[in-house]
Amino acid sequence: xxxxKSNGALKYILSFAxxxxxxxxxxxxxFKNNDITEIWGAVTSCPSKWLLIIACFVVLGxxxxxxxxxxxxxxxxxxxxxxxxxxxxxxxxFFYAAITPSAAGGEPMVLFxxxxxxxxxxxxxxxxxxxxxxxxxxxxxxxxxxxIVAPNVVFGVSGVFNSLIALxxxxxxxxxxxxxxxxxxxxxxxxxxxxxxKLLAKxxxxxxxxxxxxxxxxxxxxxxxxxxxxxxxxxxxVKMFLACFAQRGCMFFAAYLVYxxxxxxxxxxVQVMCIQAIVCIVVDNIPLxxxxxxxxxxxxxxxxxxxxxxxxxxxxxxxxRVLTFYxxxxxxxxxxxxxxxxxxxxKKKETV
Numbered sequence: 064x065x066x067x068k069s070n071g072a073l074k075y076i077l078s079f080a081x082x083x084x085x086x087x088x089x090x091x092x093x094f095k096n097n098d099i100t101e102i103w104g105a106v107t108s109c110p111s112k113w114l115l116i117i118a119c120f121v122v123l124g125x126x127x128x129x130x131x132x133x134x135x136x137x138x139x140x141x142x143x144x145x146x147x148x149x150x151x152x153x154x155x156x157f158f159y160a161a162i163t164p165s166a167a168g169g170e171p172m173v174l175f176x177x178x179x180x181x182x183x184x185x186x187x188x189x190x191x192x193x194x195x196x197x198x199x200x201x202x203x204x205x206x207x208x209x210x211i212v213a214p215n216v217v218f219g220v221s222g223v224f225n226s227l228i229a230l231x232x233x234x235x236x237x238x239x240x241x242x243x244x245x246x247x248x249x250x251x252x253x254x255x256x257x258x259x260x261k262l263l264a265k266x267x268x269x270x271x272x273x274x275x276x277x278x279x280x281x282x283x284x285x286x287x288x289x290x291x292x293x294x295x296x297x298x299x300x301v302k303m304f305l306a307c308f309a310q311r312g313c314m315f316f317a318a319y320l321v322y323x324x325x326x327x328x329x330x331x332x333v334q335v336m337c338i339q340a341i342v343c344i345v346v347d348n349i350p351l352x353x354x355x356x357x358x359x360x361x362x363x364x365x366x367x368x369x370x371x372x373x374x375x376x377x378x379x380x381x382x383x384r385v386l387t388f389y390x391x392x393x394x395x396x397x398x399x400x401x402x403x404x405x406x407x408x409x410k411k412k413e414t415v
Contacts, residue, residue, distance in 0.1 A: 121320065224364060
């Protein structure tokens, strides 16, 4: 058990180290290819800097909406939880998802933290399964709206960018369809999944076939429980989807506030929000911690079509990245570390 914990901790440390390396490399390239004085001049000369203060509160709304989302299913199933605990889960998810490739570290740490707080695994897994599906669904809604309200910007970057948009839509639609089928028709997913696992075991990609099959069956049971919960409480499902939609919207609205703070008005807030969703569709599935490098590239590419000068586009990209990644990363990191230290202290007291 101790070895597993050590290995888990080592994976997070290595992921964080990789994130730091990618940050240094990304910003070395950005500042090597751009004039720093022009970027700084664009930032200092923007006419409505006060909008950036509002953006800070809007980004906090992302964590608040996650907390409200988690509070709905956990409370509805009779669990004893609070908004404060759910806010901690939101911070835990954001922090560990940000420092691990493909955001893979968020959910396990949330499950671990919820378990420590006495939340039954059946309740916590239910909340995370629904959150994963609704979060992708909300992103797709914003993405489809972008194709309607701002097609010239969305498809104006390059052929490669358009291909990545298409791939992002396919992946996100596939995940939502998979979750829906797993909830409503688990038999189909079970057959396909079992076939795939056995095939991968034959070609030695999967080493422990039985363990993987058992894990897959447990996941299907979680989806089944989620479907039963949503079927018995349709209004709660609506509330949770709206919370996810608002959660995504907070980050996207921050992009509009950055856009407006530079005095731009050619695009309205709906257009800018939906355009920012396209960036998420392009980079969210890239297996890099925080989509580092990929996010800057995609945001910069699309901002070049939205802003009147390359230096302003780069300045806006950097401001947006600070507001929607580094700023919540610091806040969620502090909350996560404090929570972890409390858990360690409590465990030591229990063993004394």
